[in-house]
Amino acid sequence: MSSVRTVHRLRRRHLIAAAATAALGAVGAFRGLRGADEEEQPEAPGGPSFDETYRGRRIQGEPVIRGGEHGQGSWRVTVDGQPLGLMRRADGGYLSMVDHYQSYASPLAAARGAVDELGTHQALNGRLH
Amino acid sequence: MVYTRKNQSSLSRGERRRFVDAVLRLKRSGEYDEFVRTHIDLYVSDGEHRLRVAHMTPSFLPWHRRFLLDFERALRRVDADVTVPYWDWTKDRTPAASLWGEDLMGGTGRRGDRRVTTGPFARRNGWVIKEGITDGDFLTRDLGRPGDPLKLPTRQDVAWATAETVYDVSPWDSTSRRGFRNRLEGWTSATGDERWRNHNRVHRWVGGHMLGGASVNDPVFWLHHAFVDLLWSRWQRLRPDSAPYLPAKPPSAGDPQYRRIVARGEPMPPWRSTPQDMLGHEGVYRYAE
Numbered sequence: 001m002s003s004v005r006t007v008h009r010l011r012r013r014h015l016i017a018a019a020a021t022a023a024l025g026a027v028g029a030f031r032g033l034r035g036a037d038e039e040e041q042p043e044a045p046g047g048p049s050f051d052e053t054y055r056g057r058r059i060q061g062e063p064v065i066r067g068g069e070h071g072q073g074s075w076r077v078t079v080d081g082q083p084l085g086l087m088r089r090a091d092g093g094y095l096s097m098v099d100h101y102q103s104y105a106s107p108l109a110a111a112r113g114a115v116d117e118l119g120t121h122q123a124l125n126g127r128l129h
Numbered sequence: 130m131v132y133t134r135k136n137q138s139s140l141s142r143g144e145r146r147r148f149v150d151a152v153l154r155l156k157r158s159g160e161y162d163e164f165v166r167t168h169i170d171l172y173v174s175d176g177e178h179r180l181r182v183a184h185m186t187p188s189f190l191p192w193h194r195r196f197l198l199d200f201e202r203a204l205r206r207v208d209a210d211v212t213v214p215y216w217d218w219t220k221d222r223t224p225a226a227s228l229w230g231e232d233l234m235g236g237t238g239r240r241g242d243r244r245v246t247t248g249p250f251a252r253r254n255g256w257v258i259k260e261g262i263t264d265g266d267f268l269t270r271d272l273g274r275p276g277d278p279l280k281l282p283t284r285q286d287v288a289w290a291t292a293e294t295v296y297d298v299s300p301w302d303s304t305s306r307r308g309f310r311n312r313l314e315g316w317t318s319a320t321g322d323e324r325w326r327n328h329n330r331v332h333r334w335v336g337g338h339m340l341g342g343a344s345v346n347d348p349v350f351w352l353h354h355a356f357v358d359l360l361w362s363r364w365q366r367l368r369p370d371s372a373p374y375l376p377a378k379p380p381s382a383g384d385p386q387y388r389r390i391v392a393r394g395e396p397m398p399p400w401r402s403t404p405q406d407m408l409g410h411e412g413v414y415r416y417a418e
Binding site for chain 2: 121124
């Protein structure tokens with residue numbers, strides 16, 4: 001993660017300085033490989049914070065700076081305001097209290113997956129773990 | 130006296146009733162919900178930097194063997210003739226199987242809230258969820274996930290696991306590419322329908338409570354894990370020259386798994402039992418295969 005941040009900082013500095021043509025050419029090539037996401041701010045592990053309505057449920061998530069009991073990369077995720085417990089996976093993904101048997105690529109994907117599993121009539125009760 | 134765990138499909142009507150009655154009595158006494166809590170509390174995922182004993186770890190099999198033994202001991206205090214039956218999901222593969230009959234597990238959940246409405250574990254028949262993660266106090270299932278159908282693991286899936294000659298390999302978690310334990314537990318790096326194998330796939334197939342942290346609320350949990358336990362026994366018989374459990378020694382201080390997994394002679398919380406203690410069950414129970 002830190003090396004990605006370094007690249008972001010370096011690239012911005014290059015752009016601001018309107019540096020030599022060679023340097024801009026290199027940046028252009030790099031952008032071509034990495035795609036449009038490159039323009040965005042460096043993110044916490046797990047992607048950007050989110051707040052959206054998915055299948056009629058409001059799902060919100062933000063990284064928690066202090067690790068808490070579940071270690072680094074913790075997130076606070078809620079479904080209709082009720083906390084959804086997440087845990088990190090060794091493959092870099094996340095699993096939720098609702099679905100313990102697959103890795104979701106991001107907290108957002110885990111929250112959507114939890115909504116899928118909860119069906120239309122169930123709400124979380126706030127139990128984290 | 131060595132007792133026998135039978136295939137659920139071979140139980141007599143009376144045996145089915147006595148098993149269900151014993152489970153219901155543990156539920157009424159509050160003991161059942163202690164098992165639900167233990168399983169929730171000890172679930173530690175492998176991206177967390179702390180000891181994990183129950184899942185995504187070499188001790189997945191001995192930990193659940195001990196868990197089943199405790200449950201069975203509680204059942205047998207209620208009725209000394211009861212044992213935990215096993216569900217061979219390579220054979221009894223549909224929601225129409227007698228396993229899901231009204232006198233054993235009851236059927237799938239209804240649409241919408243996935244509430245189980247038939248059998249002894251339906252809310253209206255008195256099975257109330259106390260240690261859940263939703264606001265509903267009823268058991269939920271989604272057998273076969275009809276909205277996006279999925280099949281139970283096959284004999285070939287089991288063979289893919291038992292073909293492994295080594296019990297487990299580094300990094301000793303859900304990303305271990307080889308080893309019987311991870312292949313039976315069923316973690317893969319595949320996507321789509323192929324991502325779940327064996328044990329994990331069954332949890333996915335049953336759905337509802339079985340998919341989440343509070344899976345023990347569904348009594349089919351025990352029948353499923355009895356079959357996983359049987360498969361471990363079968364693998365040991367098949368591989369007499371393989372170490373029955375690995376690692377033999379704890380990872381050293383520089384290892385990423387240092388203090389995160391249990392070696393053969395180390396205790397598995399919440400008990401003092403070690404994997405070594407769980408390697409043979411011949412003196413306690415046998416499987417009728």
